[in-house]
Amino acid sequence: MSATTREPSAAPTLRPKRTHPAAIASAVLGVAGLTLTAGIASPFAFWKGRQALAAIEADPDDYEGRNLANLGRVLGVLGTVLLLTWLVLGLFTDTLPVDIARVFKTALNQALGPNAIVFALAAIGLNVHFGYTGLLNFGQAGFMAVGAYGLAVSVVTFDISFWAAVGISLLAPIVLAILLGVPTLRLRADYLAIATIATAEILRLTFGSVEMSDTLGGSNGLTGYASTYQQLNPFDSRLDLGFVAFSARDTWSVLVGWSMVAICLLIVWALMRSPWGRVLRSIREDEDAVRSLGKNVFAYKMQALVLGGMFGGLAGLFLALKQASVVPTDYSTNVTFFAYTALLIGGAARVFGPVVGAMIFWFLISGLGSFLGQATSGIDPLVPTWIMDNTQSSLVRFIATGLGLMLLMIFRPQGIFGDRREIAIDER
Amino acid sequence: MSADTEPNRPSAAAPRPDLSGLEARPGVPKPDPIVKGDGIRRTFGGLAAVDVEHIEIQRGVITALIGPNGAGKTTLFNLLTGFDMPDSGEWSFNGTSLQRVAPYKVARLGMVRTFQLTKVLAKLTVIENMRLGATGQRGEKFWSAALPFLWRSQEEANTRRADDLLARFKLDAKREDFAGSLSGGQRKLLEMARALMVDPELIMLDEPMAGVNPALKQSLLGHVKSLRDEGRTVLFVEHDMDMVRDISDWVIVMAQGQIVAEGTPSEVMSNPAVIDAYLGAHHDTDLTELDEHEIDSEAEAELAHETPRKADKHRKDVP
Numbered sequence: 064m065s066a067t068t069r070e071p072s073a074a075p076t077l078r079p080k081r082t083h084p085a086a087i088a089s090a091v092l093g094v095a096g097l098t099l100t101a102g103i104a105s106p107f108a109f110w111k112g113r114q115a116l117a118a119i120e121a122d123p124d125d126y127e128g129r130n131l132a133n134l135g136r137v138l139g140v141l142g143t144v145l146l147l148t149w150l151v152l153g154l155f156t157d158t159l160p161v162d163i164a165r166v167f168k169t170a171l172n173q174a175l176g177p178n179a180i181v182f183a184l185a186a187i188g189l190n191v192h193f194g195y196t197g198l199l200n201f202g203q204a205g206f207m208a209v210g211a212y213g214l215a216v217s218v219v220t221f222d223i224s225f226w227a228a229v230g231i232s233l234l235a236p237i238v239l240a241i242l243l244g245v246p247t248l249r250l251r252a253d254y255l256a257i258a259t260i261a262t263a264e265i266l267r268l269t270f271g272s273v274e275m276s277d278t279l280g281g282s283n284g285l286t287g288y289a290s291t292y293q294q295l296n297p298f299d300s301r302l303d304l305g306f307v308a309f310s311a312r313d314t315w316s317v318l319v320g321w322s323m324v325a326i327c328l329l330i331v332w333a334l335m336r337s338p339w340g341r342v343l344r345s346i347r348e349d350e351d352a353v354r355s356l357g358k359n360v361f362a363y364k365m366q367a368l369v370l371g372g373m374f375g376g377l378a379g380l381f382l383a384l385k386q387a388s389v390v391p392t393d394y395s396t397n398v399t400f401f402a403y404t405a406l407l408i409g410g411a412a413r414v415f416g417p418v419v420g421a422m423i424f425w426f427l428i429s430g431l432g433s434f435l436g437q438a439t440s441g442i443d444p445l446v447p448t449w450i451m452d453n454t455q456s457s458l459v460r461f462i463a464t465g466l467g468l469m470l471l472m473i474f475r476p477q478g479i480f481g482d483r484r485e486i487a488i489d490e491r
Numbered sequence: 492m493s494a495d496t497e498p499n500r501p502s503a504a505a506p507r508p509d510l511s512g513l514e515a516r517p518g519v520p521k522p523d524p525i526v527k528g529d530g531i532r533r534t535f536g537g538l539a540a541v542d543v544e545h546i547e548i549q550r551g552v553i554t555a556l557i558g559p560n561g562a563g564k565t566t567l568f569n570l571l572t573g574f575d576m577p578d579s580g581e582w583s584f585n586g587t588s589l590q591r592v593a594p595y596k597v598a599r600l601g602m603v604r605t606f607q608l609t610k611v612l613a614k615l616t617v618i619e620n621m622r623l624g625a626t627g628q629r630g631e632k633f634w635s636a637a638l639p640f641l642w643r644s645q646e647e648a649n650t651r652r653a654d655d656l657l658a659r660f661k662l663d664a665k666r667e668d669f670a671g672s673l674s675g676g677q678r679k680l681l682e683m684a685r686a687l688m689v690d691p692e693l694i695m696l697d698e699p700m701a702g703v704n705p706a707l708k709q710s711l712l713g714h715v716k717s718l719r720d721e722g723r724t725v726l727f728v729e730h731d732m733d734m735v736r737d738i739s740d741w742v743i744v745m746a747q748g749q750i751v752a753e754g755t756p757s758e759v760m761s762n763p764a765v766i767d768a769y770l771g772a773h774h775d776t777d778l779t780e781l782d783e784h785e786i787d788s789e790a791e792a793e794l795a796h797e798t799p800r801k802a803d804k805h806r807k808d809v810p
Binding site: 330333334336337338339340341342344345347348349351352353354355356357358359360366 | 572574593594595596598599603604605606610611612613614615619622623624626628630631632633636637639642646685686688689
């Protein structure tokens, strides 16, 4: 066959055209913008649509999906108009049955309040486990539970002094980490995940069991151990800064909680910049390589498991202190997964990632909850009841959060603080 | 490199041992062995992957370990360095028994290996990969890690040593890049340089030439030779016969888990058993010069010869 008979332009057509991913994203965001997210996703739909069109224009042989991108763009414009309309109406007039200022205040209150602190502490622990060392701990709720029950059971059932009980509460997660780590850390990562999730469930069911309710409080939990903590509260009146407001008790908890977060962050920062942190990150990449260089991988994994578990225990201790009661349902598996969500939003293996992630997570959850709650209540609700009623609205916020997390993973897998180049290495 | 940064390296002044007078038979005792092993056996199911009666690695020379695919070379590496457990057998490094010794302790004793599939730490930079290799780091202990003044000076010394090695392996331009962005050949180089950060007495390279381009191969050969010249012992697995011929002082041939031949490169390459088991009759001719039909008929004849031999399941008939 001679060279002249070969069709030079045949090569590109061999590859089938594919729809540009940004076009799909744009359409999905456009639809989501007009429905679930009440316009918040729409500007992004418009932006992605433009991106997709440009990419298709530049490479028409490889990509298709022009219509989809246009659809996303149009829906994005409509949604953005909707977003601006309700923002203006809500903030500056009384015509909307939704008080936007109140939505923001609720959201901000939660983002800075005790709930966010609990998840920030738990996520800092997961960051040490998963983000830096690559240990898949799905049982952070278990570490929280032993931290909380370590305090409550010691004071209520065994009548130990408050400060000694705090000591026990700090020690309990260390013991749990060692018990979990000795059999599982020599095995592959998946085994740790299974063992931790099972342990967390065993702990929750044990703490809530009828048989041991004399000691552990059963499903009603335990109360009446936090009086020392409450008496230390120097605040006697409500704190109102305009954009946030806390009760006197919450103000004390916020002060204690953020101080704990700050100390934990300082510890993580100091450790992870050291050669010790370098060994952990190396273990995350390849255990055998680290072994071949003369490092005792098992010992490092154990240290990481204990350290992260202690942060988890602190989260439980703080939760027990701030609400003055421990209930087994507070330590269910979804607490672990919310903490993972917070970590991934902020960016794993970044010092501030889990804290910012927890704040954003609570801002979105409670902001959406407040907005949807107001939008579905009253005689003539903003959202008609055939779309959703008031009881459904509290679940829809989790659907929207889940959708948001999916989009985050698709478009910014490294989280807010992550380094895109680091993620790109995996794509090679 | 200056002597103070390489503390426990044996003196480079010692003359290289001459192995040419040694008897060329499997398991021959060496004048000054650094590794000695006896009866090392590892089975996977019914298959004996490694079944070595006696092995000795001479100190201060380059020993090549060759053999066909599945001969048990990498498994032997894994067993010697503690990454795998044998069914039976004992072996020692510098007189220290290494039975049931964890891989990290083997490395600390001065016996460091690289991997056939390179294991660089992708999301760490090249220089961080190198720093990790240094041993005895104070900053790697949990309690002193948070106090930089305890480890800063040591870290700086390690970084200087790492930079020297990077320059030697021509990786200094990649210093701040993520190791995951390196090419296959550069990863091989980085892995070798990182292993040297441990300052090993014996360095074990698993297929250092696989996937390395010819130009880089030449400089890699130089690096391996320079390791010997500074007094280290090198043991490597390789399929590249040029490398084996060029730089090794002693060759060990494995087939079906056993050592089938030993000797200097020229002895081994003319050994009919080795040619049979591994090299092939035409190993020193260019493939294009050969007559295809002739090879086919030869192969058929060999197969006809092979079948009855396999039936009696007696494997030790390989000389």
